[in-house]
Amino acid sequence: MSLNRRIRRLLTFRVTLSVGMALVVLGVALVIGGFMAVQLRLGGVRLTLAEGYAMLDGPGVGGTFQADKGPAALVPATVAWSDRNGIWHQGGRPACLWDKDPSDGMNRSQGARVQAGYRWVDVPGGGSYPLVMWLRCP
Numbered sequence: 001m002s003l004n005r006r007i008r009r010l011l012t013f014r015v016t017l018s019v020g021m022a023l024v025v026l027g028v029a030l031v032i033g034g035f036m037a038v039q040l041r042l043g044g045v046r047l048t049l050a051e052g053y054a055m056l057d058g059p060g061v062g063g064t065f066q067a068d069k070g071p072a073a074l075v076p077a078t079v080a081w082s083d084r085n086g087i088w089h090q091g092g093r094p095a096c097l098w099d100k101d102p103s104d105g106m107n108r109s110q111g112a113r114v115q116a117g118y119r120w121v122d123v124p125g126g127g128s129y130p131l132v133m134w135l136r137c138p
Contacts, residue, residue, distance in 0.1 A: 047117035047133055054135060055111035056097050063097070065116050065132050073118045073130035081135040096137030113138060 017025075050070050056063035056077075063075040078091040096112040115136040120128045 045119055047119050048130075049115065049117055051113065051115050053111050054094075054097060054114045054116065054132075056093065065114070065118065065135070067116070067118075071130050073116070073132050075116075075132045075135070079132055079135055081137065083137055094135055094137055097135075 048070070050065075050067035052065055052067040052070070054063060054065040054075060056075065062077045062079075065073045065075050067073070079094070080088060080090050081092075081094040082088050083095050094114075096114065097110060115138075116132050117134045118130045118132045121131045122128045
């Protein structure tokens, strides 16, 4: 007998399980899976959609978003954003928040009205703050 057959024979064994016991095992697995899904909050994260005024603090630096009816939220430097043509970008500078100064050709931070999707982020030790997940330039 070859070594491969011997190993397969040692690792292979028959398990006998009644239908009732199989249903109990399946039920326990479903309860544990459901509990884990609720506790881990798997799935999409709901965002609050708001219109307001956004401004970046500088190149490669985040900024703030002030919703018309809502809290001020942090805008990370690598925020996802959509330009006027509907093309999505990750990071960089949202075109509607920057303007080239004709006097020296340098980019200047300008604020603009935008749409934003934000969510509340929990902080260890308690508390939370709103964080912008995406911006849409008009």
